[in-house]
Amino acid sequence: MNDRAAYRVDRDSLPTHYPTHLHDDYFWECLGRAVATFGFLEGTLVKAIFAITATTTYREDEIAGAYQRWIPKVERSLSDQLNALIDTYAKALKDNTDTRLGHADQLLEDLRKSAKIRNVLCHGSWNQPDKSKASLPFYVDRKGEKFETAIDVQFLQRLQSHVSELICSVIDSVTLMGWQFPSTGGPGEVIWRKK
Template structure:
């Protein structure tokens, strides 16, 4: 297995600005997951027949409810499939490709331990992917901001898909005051 730096017994505290930037990235990933779930709901809801039986509606609602536990990779696959079933949507491939890139950053940023580098402004994410890949390049606050901005921009694209359905994209808690 590839080495990822210092002994695992060593814990390093991130500088406050870097930790805040990392937290903002992680928060944007959570927001993106919610937007994807809402968009899947809206795309599927727009296609439902008006004459569903109670059992058919309950089965569909149960399927929508199961989205809450899905991983980002599964959500991306489901969103792509839902967009394929909805005619007239543009940028499906661009959205899906960008979401795939964001998923890789999400895995890295959410699961890495962080090691200092010789440059005080750069930190190395110690993480080995499922494919055995190690990120060789340290990251700086600018990298985190770029990833967060890309995530928010892509979320905006997904929101435009949701709005194109004419459905509001309801989700858990929407009916609570």
């Protein structure tokens, strides 16, 4: 055993809202809205995967096998994270010959770029803001690349708006084929009715 003195954090002396006390409430609100919008994007991708895969046309001799693969694919998408959802969505778009989304490649590229930012927002350690109230979150991805962009309220607001646009494009990928986007009650032919 060593002779060094032992210490504990003086919890009673910590600032209110520690460790988030260095940023103002509006920053955290904008961050929360951006993260929540990414959560909504994930739910939208799950529904789009269901819709696009459920409406893919198969030859008569392919139907039984396709159905056997479809159920696990839809079930897996319920728990997949954003990057896996984007991959499954991309394959669904490619496999469905009725897809009418003219900018699918650009949408997929934008989805993949946004997923990188989402990981920073959700997993970064938020450093003290600078004079302009921007914070450089500490985040290193699996490739060892360190995130180097300071984030402020305006960045978060633009990001939230951009992800909202991505959500609309994912919905369009279903509705442009004439199908109702699942669980919306919007226009288009209903894909699946509860009995």
